[in-house]
Amino acid sequence: MTPQEWLAGYLEHGAQLPGVDVPDAAMAAAAQRLRVLLASPDLWSEPPGGLLDQITASIGSERRGRSGRHAQGSDAEAHDGDRA
Amino acid sequence: MDEDGLADAFRTGNAEGVRAVYERYSGAVFTIALRVLGDRELAADAVQVTFLNAWRCCGSLEPGSPLAPWLFTIARRAAIDLYRRGARLPEPMELRDETVITLPPSMEGIWEAWQIRIALDMLTAEEREVVRAQHFGGLTHAQIARQLAVPVGTVKSRSHRAHRRLASMLGHLAEAAA
Secondary structure, three states: OOHHHHHHHHHHHOOOOOOOOOOOHHHHHHHHHHHHHHOOHHHHOOOOOOHHHHHHHHHHHHHHHHHHHHHHHHHHHHHHHHHO | OOHHHHHHHHHHOOHHHHHHHHHHHHHHHHHHHHHHHOOHHHHHHHHHHHHHHHHHOHHHOOOOOOHHHHHHHHHHHHHHHHHHHOOOOOOOOOOOOHHHOOOOOOHHHHHHHHHHHHHHHHOOHHHHHHHHHHHHOOOOHHHHHHHHOOOHHHHHHHHHHHHHHHHHHHHHHHHHHO
């Protein structure tokens, strides 16, 4: 049995069948920690609806602001060029 | 879309690019924000700050570099900044007992939670449903079968497949500890 097969069995059942050797104590402790985390509410919570719209709106607004400033900068450079 | 494609799409800042990265990673960002902040509203603020900051500095992401660890760093920082700022918390309390002081979870714990959440989000909806009912709901295979109105054998095979996939995605965390 590979360590990955052992881990799959441990994550699924919380224990292994009799006669299956634990790879080592550190891996067993890590697997136990992963299994505890799988039961944590934080791991299954979803962000509130509407958040994506707020984020795309904020990024869109900042992006337009940047484009506007860039265009103004280009205009100013063009005017400077005209004067030169 | 692969990671490079996601990063390129995100850099453009257009709605589709942001949506693609959000759909892949918002769950993981929300998970670690909740673990640090312990409050859904603050965690939602942290998600918003994370994606905005990520977009602002996505020029610093080297082409070909993986998006997930980079986004994790930004998300963790956003959550810890909000935690330190004590945003929206009531008046500071007078500390009478050292035991009331709480600290954010360890870096290792946050990283593990991030990786597990990403792995869970990679499962199919059917696999995820069974894993959720089993671990979060504490149900047996028989109970899940009744709840989903499917044979127990179907639940067992979905559970077996899902846990094998989780082990393949998370094995490095356990092996690193060994």
